Amino acid sequence: MEETSAANFSSLPTPSQRLSKIRRRKKKTREEVFSDIMEVTRKERAHLNEWKEVVSTYRKDASECEDRRDTRDERWRQEDRQEDQRWRQEDQRWRDATLGLLCDQTDMLRRLVELQEQQQDYRVPLQPLYSHPPHVPHLPHPDV
Secondary structure, three states, X not given: OHHHHHHHHHOOOOHXXXXXXXHXXXXXXXXXXXXXXXXXXXXXXXXXXXXXXXXHHHHHHHHHHHHHHHHHHHHHHHXXXXXXXXXXXXXXXXXXXXHHHHHHHHHHHHHHHHHHHHHHHHOOOOOOOOOOOXXXXXXXXXXX
C-alpha cells in the first residue's frame, strides 16, 4: 500500500514544474477574460431561462389540472344536488299518494259505519242485542 502511495506521490509535478507550466501558458488579455466571463454569464442566463420555462410550464399544467378537477367536482356536486332533488320529489309524491289512500280509506270506513248505523235503525232485530243466552228456570228433578 505504501509503495502505491509513494508511486502516486512521485508522479505529481514539483512546484518548479508547475511554475514553469504557468509561465509557458499563454496569458489572456482583459478582453479575453471579459469575453469568457460574458460567455459563462450567457450560458448561466440561458440555463436559468430554461429552468424558469420548465417551472412555468409545470405551474401552468398544474393549474389547468386543478381547474379541470374543480370543474369536474362542481359538475358532480351539481349532479348530486339534482339527484337529491329528484329523490325528494319522488318521496313527496309517495307521501302524497299514501296520504290520499289513507284519506280514501278513512272516508270509506266512515261511510260503512254510517250505512251500518242506518241499517240498524230501520230493521227490527231478529235476536236480542245482548250476548248471553236467555235464562231458563231451573226445574227440580222429579226424583227429589
